[in-house]
Amino acid sequence: MFLAILRSARTGDIWSEITRRDCRIVWHKLIWFPLHVPKYAMVAWFAILNRFATKDRLRRMGTDMDSVCALCADADKSKNHIFFECAFSVRVWSVVLGLCGLDRSTLSWDQELDWAVSCLKDKCLTVKLLKLAWNAFIYCIWEECYMGLFGGSIRSQCDIFYSLKEIFGFILYGRKFDRTDPTNAKLCIEWDLLD
Ligand SMILES: [Zn+2]
DSSP states (O other): OHHHHHHHOOHHHHHHHHTOTTOOOTTHHHHSSTTOOHHHHHHHHHHHTTOOOOHHHHHHTTOOOOOSOTTTOOSOOSHHIIIIISHHHHHHHHHHHHHTTOOOOOOOHHHHHHHHHHHTTOOSHHHHHHHHHHHHHHHHHHHHHHHHHTTOOOOOHHHHHHHHHHHHHHHHTTOOOOTTSHHHHHHHHHTTOOO
C-alpha cells in the first residue's frame, strides 16, 4: 500500500507542497539537502507526515493484520514505537549516533525530529553524516518493518550498518573536506570513508 502511494507521488508535487509560501515547513532542509538520497527523503517525508501504512493505521482503516511490531514482537506498532522506542531501532540509532561521535540516549520521535531540525544546520562533515544518517535510519527501519509486515526476512543490525557505511562512502567519495581535522579523521575511520 505504501509503495503504491510512494510510486504515485511525483517529486515535483512533493517539492511544490514543501515549498508553498503559505506552508513554511521547518524540517524541509533536514530531508532535502544537496547530498540527500531521494528515496530516503521521500520515506522521511512520509514518516514526518505520518503517512505510513503501519499496522495501527491499517487497523483503523479496517484491515485485519497482526498487531505486533515486526522488529521486536512488541504489541505497540505506532510510529513512535517503530522508530525510536523499539529495541531494534534504538540499537541501530544509538550505534549510528556513536559512529557520528555523539554519546546520548535515544529520544522520542518528536524530540529526535526537533533535535535534528534545530541542530543539524552546519556544513561540517559531522552534520552532513548526521543528516544522511537521520534520513537513512528512517528509511532502513521502515524498510525492515515493511518486509516483516508482509512476511519477508528482516536484516540484522550489522547488515544495516554495513549497508549505511557502503552508501555513505559512495555519496561522500571524492568530496572535499579536511581529513587532517581530528573530528573528520575519526569520522572517516568510523564510517570507512575513503579518499
Ligand atoms: Zn518493536
